[in-house]
Every structure is written in structure tokens, then in C-alpha cells.
Amino acid sequence: MESYDTVVEAINGLKKEGYTVDFNLRDNCIVCGDLEIAHNEFHIDKFFRFEGNTDPADESILYAISSEKYNMKGILVNGYGISSDSLTNEMLEKLK
Numbered sequence: 001m002e003s004y005d006t007v008v009e010a011i012n013g014l015k016k017e018g019y020t021v022d023f024n025l026r027d028n029c030i031v032c033g034d035l036e037i038a039h040n041e042f043h044i045d046k047f048f049r050f051e052g053n054t055d056p057a058d059e060s061i062l063y064a065i066s067s068e069k070y071n072m073k074g075i076l077v078n079g080y081g082i083s084s085d086s087l088t089n090e091m092l093e094k095l096k
Contacts, residue, residue: 002046007077010048010062014075019064021074030065030076039094042067 004010023030023037030037046064063076 002048004048007048007050007060007062010050011075011077014046014062014064017064017073019066019073019075021072023063023065023074023076025076025078032072032074035070037067037070037072041069042094044094045073 002010002013004013021032023032025031026036029039030042042065044063045066048062050060050062060077060079063078064073065076066073
């Protein structure tokens with residue numbers, strides 16, 4: 001699997017691979033515009049973890065996500081640790 005030094009570098013690399021949609025996280029789904037995609041309607045193809053050198057608030061994880069149902073590939077950036085969002089159990093299991 002690829003290795004990236006920064007989140008921006010990883011995003012640019014994934015966009016070259018066709019992960020062009022920007023997903024946002026909700027407690028029970030991911031969203032793109034008005035479209036809500038449930039936990040059983042997408043797959044996590046890859047993920048990359050980034051840790052801040054001095055500030056734990058800089059910790060994030062980048063997911064490369066695909067949905068066959070909606071014929072979409074995109075990315076989701078989320079904090080982890082202190083910065084993580086509250087999620088349903090299904091979404092927590094999906095993002096582990």
C-alpha cells in the first residue's frame with residue numbers, strides 16, 4: 001500500500017486514483033450533498049492514519065471509500081482520539 005507523509009499528499013494521490021468525491025460523516029451514514037449512504041452501502045478500500053508531531057488535535061485518518069450501489073469513489077477525513085465524532089455502533093464497526 002502507498003505511504004504518504006501528509007494528508008494533502010494522500011488526498012492528491014487518491015484523487016489521481018479516481019477518489020474524487022468528498023464525503024462527510026454523520027452519526028449513522030456518510031453524505032455527499034443530499035445523498036446519504038448507509039454503512040452497508042459503501043466499502044473502505046484504504047485508510048491512512050496521520051499523527052500530529054506536537055498536538056494530539058492534529059491526529060486524523062483518511063479513508064478511501066467506494067460505493068458500488070451509487071457508482072462513487074471518494075474520500076473522508078476524520079479526526080480520531082480526542083477529535084473523533086460520535087457515531088452509531090454500525091458506523092464505528094465500519095470505520096475500525
